[in-house]
Structures are given as structure tokens and as C-alpha cells.
Amino acid sequence: MAFTFTLYMLNLIKPKNIFIVIPVYNEQEVIVTVVNNLLPYNYSLVVVDDGSENNLELLLHRLPVFLLRHRVNLGQGAALQTGIEFALAENAEFIVTFDGDNQHDPKDIDKLLTSLIDSKADIAIGSRFMKGAVHNIPVTRKLLLQLARWLNYFFTGLLLTDAHNGLRVLTAKAARHIQFKETGMAHATEILSLIKKNKLRYIEVPVTITYSAYSLKKGQNMGNSFRIFFDLLLNKIFR
Amino acid sequence: MNGIQIILLCGVVSIFLYYIFSLRNAFFDLLFLSAFSGLAMFFILFPEYTNIIAKKLGVGRGADLLFYICILFFLFITLKLFGRIRRLENKIVDLIRQQTKESARFMDESKKK
DSSP states (O other): HHHHHHHHHHTTGGGGGGEEEEEESSSSTTHHHHHHGGGGGGGGEEEEEEEESSSSSHHHHTTTTTEEESSSSSOOHHHHHHHHHHHHHHTTTTEEEEOTTBOOHHHHHHHHHHHHHHHTTSEEEEEETTTTEEOOHHHHHHEEEEHHHHHHHHHHHHHOSSSSSOEEEEEEHHHHHHOOOOTTHHHHHHHHHHHHHHTOEEEEOEEEEEEHHHHHHHOOOOHHHHHHHHHHHHHTTTO | OOOOHHHHHHHHHHHHHHHHHHHHTOOHHHHHHHHHHHHHHHHOOOOOOHHHHHHHOOOSSSHHHHHHHHHHHHHHHHHHHHHHHHHHHHHHHHHHHHHHHHTTTSSSGGGGO
């Protein structure tokens, strides 16, 4: 917090101009916890409800968050794009994508932001496999993510230490270049293609990911991975 | 002309006419469809030519050649349909996104921006 605190004091960055976009789909069990954990940082919070079965209005009532609701479920990529466009329209300086299943640590936002500003990069991407990262990842999930890393490399030419990490910080300039066409989970690969295509500078930063029984139940499995693979393949043809 | 030839010809001509009227502005689609329908009618009327072409292409029988062409044609149609569905999906996403952004709400009324 120290570095960005200095920036806040110098009025170089206002926390309210840092928009946290949280895509959620049926996360009613944890969304209030996620929001409450983020509130002390005074960021602008944008919850994008991707057509959940239960309306989140009652749960988020009187909390200082923007609530956007897709009428039907479109997918995480579409929810992120909606949140990013909204944040840009609200004059965001930095946009953070933050998963709604309580896996991420809000403290890491400051870490990513500091690294982004320090390195003058356009995008900082969280990694659970870099030195300094903390995670309690199950072995099968780890193998799946390693496979996803190489698939990302096959489709985009960029080999990162992690794949499908939902915690990222984008400058407003970078966010304008990131236009997700992939509505589902394949957006995590698409962002790499867009980084390459738009010659954006990116860095990876070690982050903490906490797996719980809840987040594991909601996360990716082998079946989803095949779907992502075919989405990417077909969408490459019909770009 | 035998019975099956009449049935197949009626089918091909009906499909051709239907698409002529629905694809009036799609020049290349019409061109492709005209060529395809013309070939279909030719092979229905002169089936012995399928055997000749099949042998030249290294396929045993004309019926097998038609079967392989049908597979290719089916794949082509599937891909065309996938492309169309994807374009439709994109339109739906754009519509819902527009509506979502317009109805965005700040939940704490007391601290309204």
C-alpha cells in the first residue's frame, strides 16, 4: 500500500479513479465478502452481474458499488468487456479485473499497480507460479494451467508463467485497445493476442490465490478446457 | 428418365429457385449455388459420368465420389452456419451490453456520485 499511498498523497492517482471490475455469475455466497474486503481501499467498484439466477440488488443494497446487470448470461469475457467500457466512460485511469469468487487478495492490487507504474507497462498480469506467489493449488489444476499456458503460446505466441489468472491491472490506454470478442473464458487467451496485436507492454507480478472448496467447484475443469480450445480454434477461423 | 431422376431434379430445382429469390444480393453465393445445382442436375441426368470422374480421381465408384463431396458440402454449410450464429451472438451481446450500461446503478444512494 505504501507506494500507491505516496501517489495518492501527491494526488497523482486518486483511488476513485482506479476501477475494480468484478464479473460475477451466481456468486451470491461470496460477493458481499469480496466487496467488503475491497471497500477499505476506496477504489471504485463495478460489479457486473452476468445474468445470475438471483438478483444481487438486495445483497449489494447500500454498498458503495456500481451494479451492472446483464439480462441473460453471456460469459465472463462479455461481463469484463461491459465493466471495462463502463469504467472508461466514468474516466477510469486504471482498470483492475478481479474475480468474484473470493480467490484474489485485494492487497495484490496495490502490488500490481506499483509494478505497472514502476515499469511503465500497459498491463500487469497476476501470476500464481512466479517466485513470491502464494497459492494452495491442487495438482490437477496446476497441470491443467500448465497445459493452458502452452495452448496460449500456440494461439498467441506469448508464453506467460500463468494462464487464466483473473487479476490484472490495465491502464486506460491499454483498456481502450482491449476489446474482448470472446464472451466466455477464452478471453484469457484473447487478451494475450490483443496485447501482441496492439504492441502493449506487459509484466507479470506474483500474486496470492486462495483456493477454497467453493472456488474449486466454480473454477475450470477439463471439460471447460476443451470448450475453450474449440472456441479459440473456431473463432480464429471466423475472426 | 426414371422416377428417382424426376424426384431428385424436382428437389434440386426447388432449392435452387428458393435460394435465387432469397439470395438476390449475394452474388458469390448465387454463383456457387448455380454451379452446384447445374452439376447436380447434370449428374442426375447422366449418372455414368460420375463413374468416369470418380475413376480419374482415384475413387472406385461414382456413388462414393458423391458421398465424399456431400461430406465436404455438409462441412461447408456447418461452417457457414457457425459464422452466421456467431454474428448473431455478437449482435445480442452488443444489445445487452448497451442496455446494461444504460441501466447501471450506484447502490449507495446516500453517496451518489
